[in-house]
Amino acid sequence: MISQTITESAGITVLKPIDNNISLTGSSQTIGATVIEASQGPVGRPVTVTADNWQSIFGKPLPMSAGTKAEGLRHLKDALTECAACQVVRVVGTGAQFPSLAFPVKPEAPAAKDYKVTVQSTPIVEDDTTKILLSSSALDFTVSTAEADGWTVDINSQLYNLHHFQHGATPVLWIAKDDSINLEAIASGTKLVIHGKTQQAPPEVLTASHPYGTEMAVAQDYWLVVWPVDGHPSNHRRVEITTLDDVDQRFTLAFYEDHYGQSRLVESYQVGIDTDDIDDQGLSAYAPTVLEERSSRFRCQVAYNSRWADVMPLSGAFTGGSNGESPTTEQWIEAWSRLKSDDISFDLLFAAGQYDTTVLAHAISIAEGRLTQFKLDVPPYLTESAALKWLEDANLVSYQAQAIHYPYKANDEWYGGKSLWGASGALVAAKARCYATPTGHGAVSGAHYTAAGESRGLINRRGIEPLHHMGFVLPDERVEARINPVDKGKFINDCLNLWPKNNYLRFEHVVAVLNAISHEFIQAASVAKFEPDGLTLSLLTTLANDICQRRVDAGAFVNPRNPERDGENPFRIDIKQLEIDLWQVEVSFAPTGVARRIALQPKLMR
DSSP states (O other): OOOOSSSSSSSOOOOOOOOOOOOOOOOOOOOEEEEOOOOOOOSSSSSEETTTTTTHHHOOOOOOOGGGGGSSSHHHHHHTTTEEEHHHHHHHTTTTTTEEEEEOOOOOOOEEEEEEEEEEEEEOOEETTTEEOOOOOOOOOOOOOTTTTEEEETHHHHHHHHEEEESSOEEEEEEETTTTTOOOOOTTTTTTEEEOOOOOOOOEEEEEETTTOOOOOTTTEEEEEEEEEEEEOOOTTTEEEEEEEETTEEEEEOOOOOOOOTEEEEEEEEEEEEOOBBBTSSSSBBHHHHHHHOOSSSSEETTTTGGGGGGGEEEEOOOOBOOOOOOOOHHHHHHHTTSSSSOOOOOOEEOOOOOOHHHHHHHHHHHHHHEEEEEHHHHESSSSSHHHHHHHTTTTTBBBBBEOOOOOEEETTTTTTEEESSSSHHHHHHHHHHHHHSSTTTSOOOSSSSOOOOHHOOOOOOOOEEEEEEEEOHOOOOOOOOEEEEETTTTTTOOOOOOOSSSGGGGHHHHHHHHHHEEEEEEHHGTTOOOOHHHHHHHHHHHHHHHHHHHHHHHOOOSOOOOOHHOOSSSEEEEEEEEEEEEEEEEEOBOOOOOOOOOOOOOOOO
16 A cells, blocks of 8 residues: 555555635546456455456356346456556455365275175187186175276186176176096086285265365375466366376376267376476476466366376366355455555546445555546446446445446346446546546656547447436536536546536546646655655755656646735745655646636627
8 A cells, every 4th residue: 555644654645635726606457347247256355357258267258147246247348448457356256166186096906805695507609708607605795897907816826817797686698618627527516716906995086175264285085286376166167088098107187068968178298296397398397386377267286196106097077066056245445455565556446336335445545545546436226316326325435436427228248138237337437537548748647638528438339328217317416416417328427526516526637637737756766765864855856846747747847826815937846854754745737727617608789
């Protein structure tokens, strides 16, 4: 958070602006930030998305039957029509979990075992096998043809390969047909010995599910655990381990998605379990590293003591993944708090259909701490008169916040028909157009342009229809409430902040300029930090003048409107050393105005 209060800590402070205009009557690469609900996507951390990849990461918007949670991704899409990228945090509710699959260690080969049996009747030749009926025995297992490799039968001190064995009231064994067998010597009562293996149930893949944030570990008797990291419940996904290469000690790790009886290969890698395994291209072939570097969907962990002998072909399907219940107010606040850190870079915050006023107040506090503007929605399903009442009850006050009301339906490009969602994302897109507008100085963005009107306030939707035909209010009532309306659902038609005082801070573009100056000063003034007095004064004077003069050239600063009080220059800089380790830079400037009201005065001539 940016410090706005002078303390004893070493640092640079931006003091709250002093506005003496009370009346009694960029970078072009804009980055937005928000918190949303979605059907998939990483949980609980900011993810950078663009217009090209947001849907592959978070999935398509939820249908409007899901309620207001369906709005979030629609707002994101609106914002990304102009923003270069957005930082997005996905929030989930109680019960949200991701699945995992743990692959068991290959069991040791069982010890050989002898089974004594007695012949019931003379053997019978059947095609390429010899069938021998046995007297009832305690044997309760079956050996299939596929499992019979290595099994033999001792008949009169001669060994013959077992073909297969079936237990039952009358057990039966089959041996491969052999002309050397004297069938007459195998009479009823003859003793035989079956040389085989102890029967074992095949090991199973362990399925589990975990709350988001769980640290994964490989359980005992397992050598590999695999899980999704893209926030997808993964209930139609499965994993296969195949194609074991005993020479290079690698295997194929493949991921599939199954839908409507069709299986689709999603990802496949040739990997090993040795941390030092390098492929022919000089890249790591170690399974966890391969997924970390090449997969956006899955991760895995190999047990530290794993051996190649532990690996065997197996497959398993993910189960237990869930998106959980609707997030609580506390869970929303926790998700928004992920955007507090100065390590997360963005220019504008937007509510994206969030109408919990406690959450909105928290988001506004983040915007104030980060010195960035926050765009929020008044519920679009409300009439204008109800919207005014909602905003009054919300009691949200901040010159960093803007409220927009968009009571219009528009075409739903994902599900067809008409859908209703707010316009905070569109308001961010409008401000991004401002930042991208060329100015009189190449190093200064268009923060001083207003995000409204036909030039920059376009709402990029089609099939627009009004939702209400009653409940309208007078324009002055909207202004007093600080609600920004939309003209016929097509153009943003005002530029007011949620600031009740009639001073310059009520205008969106003035605060945008303040924020831009503050951020540039913080970055530039770092070079003066911890320097001695003389050098500090020289650096701060040069830096402050450069920052302000660039805005004069860009048209953001103009000549004062009250030259008798403020002089003729667009800006004035006063630098003071208040304490031995504290310097204050006071910048006074006259921001450009905005043609928000235009009056025609007809005058008749004779």
